[in-house]
Structures are given as structure tokens and as C-alpha cells.
Amino acid sequence: MAACDYFPAVLLPLVFLAITGLLKRWKTTSQPPYPPGPKPRFLMGNFHDIPTETPWITYAEWGNRYGDVVHAQVLGNHIVVVNSVNAAMELFEKRSRIYSDRPTIPMVPLMGWDFVLGFMPHTDKWRQSRRMFHQHLRPDAIVAYHPVQLRKIHDLLRGLVSTPEDFVEHTKTMAAAIIMATVYGYDIKPKEDRFVYLAEEGVKRLTESVLPGGFAVNTLPFLRHFPSWFPGCGFHRFARDTFELLDEMKNAPFDFVRQNMRDGVGKLSILGELLENNDSTQGGSKEREDMIKNVAAGAYVAAADTTAATLVVFIMAMALNPEVVRKAQDEIDAVVGFGCLPKFEHRSALPYSDAIFREVLRWKPIVPLAIPHATSGDDIYEGYFIPKGTTVLANMWAMAHNESMYPNSDKFNPERFLNADGQLNADDHILGFGFGRRICVGRHAANASIWAAIVSILSVFDIAKAKDETGKEIEVEVGFTDGLVSHPKPFKCAITPRSPDVPGQLMENLTVV
Numbered sequence: 301m302a303a304c305d306y307f308p309a310v311l312l313p314l315v316f317l318a319i320t321g322l323l324k325r326w327k328t329t330s331q332p333p334y335p336p337g338p339k340p341r342f343l344m345g346n347f348h349d350i351p352t353e354t355p356w357i358t359y360a361e362w363g364n365r366y367g368d369v370v371h372a373q374v375l376g377n378h379i380v381v382v383n384s385v386n387a388a389m390e391l392f393e394k395r396s397r398i399y400s401d402r403p404t405i406p407m408v409p410l411m412g413w414d415f416v417l418g419f420m421p422h423t424d425k426w427r428q429s430r431r432m433f434h435q436h437l438r439p440d441a442i443v444a445y446h447p448v449q450l451r452k453i454h455d456l457l458r459g460l461v462s463t464p465e466d467f468v469e470h471t472k473t474m475a476a477a478i479i480m481a482t483v484y485g486y487d488i489k490p491k492e493d494r495f496v497y498l499a500e501e502g503v504k505r506l507t508e509s510v511l512p513g514g515f516a517v518n519t520l521p522f523l524r525h526f527p528s529w530f531p532g533c534g535f536h537r538f539a540r541d542t543f544e545l546l547d548e549m550k551n552a553p554f555d556f557v558r559q560n561m562r563d564g565v566g567k568l569s570i571l572g573e574l575l576e577n578n579d580s581t582q583g584g585s586k587e588r589e590d591m592i593k594n595v596a597a598g599a600y601v602a603a604a605d606t607t608a609a610t611l612v613v614f615i616m617a618m619a620l621n622p623e624v625v626r627k628a629q630d631e632i633d634a635v636v637g638f639g640c641l642p643k644f645e646h647r648s649a650l651p652y653s654d655a656i657f658r659e660v661l662r663w664k665p666i667v668p669l670a671i672p673h674a675t676s677g678d679d680i681y682e683g684y685f686i687p688k689g690t691t692v693l694a695n696m697w698a699m700a701h702n703e704s705m706y707p708n709s710d711k712f713n714p715e716r717f718l719n720a721d722g723q724l725n726a727d728d729h730i731l732g733f734g735f736g737r738r739i740c741v742g743r744h745a746a747n748a749s750i751w752a753a754i755v756s757i758l759s760v761f762d763i764a765k766a767k768d769e770t771g772k773e774i775e776v777e778v779g780f781t782d783g784l785v786s787h788p789k790p791f792k793c794a795i796t797p798r799s800p801d802v803p804g805q806l807m808e809n810l811t812v813v
């Protein structure tokens with residue numbers, strides 16, 4: 301959409317902003333200063349300084365110039381970027397009462413996406429929904445899902461045997477299959493699955509519309525009161541269509557589980573358990589049933605894309621680091637045995653593989669700025685004023701690439717998580733899962749799926765750079781997309797079975813868990 305389309309809708313409010321900006325400035329002269337940051341311009345603030353490409357890198361540079369906590373202002377809205385672990389612990393953990401809200405993104409409720417836990421404000425409804433998630437995703441609860449995770453990972457291995465070049469698609473299918481099976485007890489079809497289509501399309505629309513520049517209404521919220529024929533207000537139609545899509549996305553798998561419960565069939569599933577509990581202890585409360593439906597639908601959004609993107613980062617890192625592949629395979633062969641598949645029971649005896657897992661999430665955190673937090677009250681940090689309603693970004697990329705904590709931080713090096721005796725060191729806080737009360741509630745499930753996929757893939761396959769027709773290695777371009785979830789840009793690599801017997805073995809033995 302051209303910027304001039306917004307013009308009529310933008311002019312009047314800018315005048316309004318100018319007046320309120322002046323009033324605010326007059327009111328705040330007695331307050332402590334905002335944290336340091338790039339100098340704002342009159343009226344537009346730092347509008348032109350906010351990067352649209354790899355913002356986490358620009359914000360890290362701001363961190364080097366201005367300090368761990370950087371302030372910017374866009375059209376009167378405050379943004380604070382937190383660039384160090386210490387500041388993140390102080391604000392998100394110790395002051396979690398203030399730093400656990402989420403900013404309102406106008407397109408989210410307009411499309412009907414506000415049922416998702418990650419976007420909910422810090423309210424009682426969020427607390428109840430989070431409790432439901434936690435009940436089924438805490439470390440002791442997820443053990444029940446290990447067999448399903450392994451089953452879907454073994455499907456991934458089969459996919460890699462038949463069409464290794466489609467590794468990105470296979471990781472996506474695996475991630476979708478695990479979440480659909482655990483949440484709904486539903487086994488997705490290998491291709492063109494309706495439930496997966498609905499969820500993917502919904503997530504795509506969500507990602508498109510929350511990005512800066514996605515829709516004018518996100519920057520100028522009053523536009524939501526303007527009719528859809530008004531220039532710049534085409535978002536109304538997009539929001540209506542998405543609303544209908546989400547309705548089907550929530551209801552179709554829910555009806556599937558309800559029907560299974562009525563027929564007395566179906567497998568262990570998070571939704572099934574939550575509904576059974578609701579029916580038996582809450583008298584089948586409709587309000588709670590709706591909350592359960594929302595929790596289930598929200599899980600896909602948070603789980604599928606993140607898990608798949610992380611596995612592709614792992615494959616990229618392996619293609620670039622053959623010595624890491626070899627070391628991991630030596631460890632797996634010694635503990636599990638060549639030709640056998642690892643299980644969760646082997647994990648404690650495979651520290652090097654666990655170090656790879658930690659390093660994958662450090663090297664490239666795929667949600668580099670976490671989900672934006674917001675302050676629900678005014679605060680003073682080290683003498684600087686952070687007002688209520690500030691959007692607070694945790695720059696996890698900057699933290700994971702802090703040279704004093706992780707020297708030579710661009711290098712993929714699992715050894716940084718090992719002691720001299722080869723055992724895992726104490727650095728087990730995975731920064732990529734965020735902070736405080738809003739820390740990723742699915743992190744234990746993600747940890748299990750990703751670790752198991754890593755060791756399973758390495759036990760069966762070699763991963764290396766691909767070669768062209770002349771036998772020359774094709775370089776792996778290390779690049780990442782922008783957006784809430786940042787995916788590796790397309791690259792080529794060679795994923796080949798370690799032994800000619802493997803494909804046959806895989807086909808025969810893999811379902812045994």
C-alpha cells in the first residue's frame with residue numbers, strides 16, 4: 301500500500317499528536333530523563349531510526365553506543381530495548397509485576413487473534429490460561445508425550461531418507477505433527493491437511509499484519525474507527541476474512557476431539573484432558589470450555605514455527621561445522637550404538653549433543669526480540685524514567701552475542717557449554733525462551749522435541765555442504781528473515797544416510813518406541 305493512501309487519515313492526527321506532544325513535554329520536565337538513546341526528532345520522534353531489517357543487530361549497536369537499556373520514541377509511543385542479561389533479570393524477573401504486560405497491536409483483536417496467550421494483556425484471564433498451559437507442559441507432565449515426539453521425529457527421518465533436499469518442509473511437518481498430536485491427539489496427513497492449512501494460513505496472516513508497516517492501523521490506532529472504504533482502511537476486510545478463518549481453525553479440531561470423546565475413542569491429548577476435567581469438576585462450564593479451546597488453538601501458533609525454524613538453524617550449523625557432526629556421532633555411537641536410535645533415557649549420557657542443543661539456541665535465537673513486553677506502571681531504572689505503557693524489547697540476540705559472555709560469539713561452538721571434563725556446565729539458562737512471567741511456557745516441550753530431533757538426525761545422517769555438478773562445495777549463506785520468528789534464508793546442504801543399510805532399517809524398525 302502506498303504511503304499517500306494514508307495521507308488524509310494521517311494529517312489530522314499528526315496535528316493532534318503535535319499538540320499532545322507539546323503538552324506532555326511541558327508536563328514531564330520535572331521527571332527524571334528517559335534512558336539514553338538516539339535523539340528523537342520533533343513530532344515523529346525516532347520514526348526514521350527504527351530499523352525494519354534485522355532490528356536486533358541495530359539495537360545491539362545502540363546498546364554499544366548508549367548502554368544496556370536504550371530508549372526511543374515513535375509518534376509519542378515509548379520503546380525501551382534491553383540489551384544485557386543483567387538488565388533483563390532486573391526488569392523482567394525482579395520487577396515482573398510491572399514488566400509483564402503486552403503492548404496492544406490494533407490488528408490483533410481486529411482479526412480475532414487476541415485469544416492467543418502470547419498477546420494477552422497481564423490479566424486474570426492470562427493467569428488462568430497460562431495455568432492451563434503450564435499444567436500440561438511442565439517438565440513432569442511432558443514425559444507423557446515423549447513417545448509421540450519420537451514417533452513424529454522418526455517420520456521426519458523417513459522423510460529425510462526419501463527427499464533430503466526438502467529438509468525445511470520435513471521439519472515443518474514434524475513440528476506441526478507433534479503439536480497436533482499432543483494437543484488434539486490428531487495425526488496429520490502427510491500432505492494437504494485441512495487443520496494444518498487453517499493454522500498455517502492464520503499464522504501467516506498474523507505475522508504479516510503485526511510487522512511494522514504491515515497495516516497503518518498499527519501505527520495510527522484511531523483508523524479502526526474509520527470505514528473500510530476510507531483510504532488506508534483496507535485492513536477491515538483482511539481482518540474480517542481472518543476472523544472467519546480463525547473460527548474454523550479453533551472449532552474444527554475441537555469438534556474432532558469432542559466427537560472422539562463421545563465415541564470413546566482417540567488418544568491422550570492435552571485438549572481431551574482439559575475438557576474431561578472441565579466436565580467432571582466444573583460442570584462443563586461454557587466459559588471455561590471456550591478458554592480451553594483458545595488455549596489449544598494458541599499452542600499451535602507458538603509451537604510449530606519456532607520448533608521448525610530452530611531445527612533448520614541446527615541443520616545450517618551442522619553443514620558449516622563438520623567437526624561438530626563427527627564429535628556428536630562418536631558420542632552417540634559410543635552410548636547408543638551405531639545403527640540404533642537414541643531415546644530420552646540416553647540424554648544424560650550425551651552431554652555433547654545437549655551442548656549442541658544449547659549452542660543452536662544461542663547462536664541464532666529465532667525469536668530474537670522475544671514477544672514485546674509492556675510496562676503496566678511507571679518505573680525508575682538506574683535514575684532513568686520508564687513510563688507506563690512503554691513497549692519493552694528483550695534483545696536476546698544481543699545477549700547471546702555478548703563477547704564477554706560468549707567470546708567469538710559468531711562461531712558455532714558447543715564446547716562453550718562444557719566443562720573441561722566434557723560434562724555440561726552451569727550455563728543452562730536458554731536465553732532464547734525469554735524472561736520473567738512471560739517466559740515461553742512450552743520451553744520444556746520444545747527442549748525435548750528439539751534435542752530428540754538433533755540426536756536422532758545425527759545418529760542416522762551425515763550433514764555437510766552440498767556440491768555442485770563439478771564436485772565443488774556450495775557455500776552456505778548464513779542469512780535470516782525478519783519478523784517475530786526469524787527463519788534461516790534458503791540454503792543447500794547434503795543430508796545423507798551414514799550407512800547404506802540405514803534406509804532399510806529405518807523403514808522396518810522406526811515405529812518401535
Ligand code: HEM
Nearest residue numbers: 417418602603606607667670671733734735738740742746
Ligand atoms: C524452539 C522453540 C521455541 C522458542 C525459541 C520459543 C520462544 C518463545 C519466546 C521468546 C517467547 C516470549 C517470551 C517473552 O515474552 O519473554 C515465547 C512465548 C510463548 N511460547 Fe514459546 N518458544 C518455542 C516453543 C514453544 C512451544 C513448543 C510451545 C507450546 C507447546 C510454546 C508456547 C509459548 C507460549 C504459549 C508463549 C506465550 C507466553 C506468555 O505470553 O505468557 N513455545 N516462546
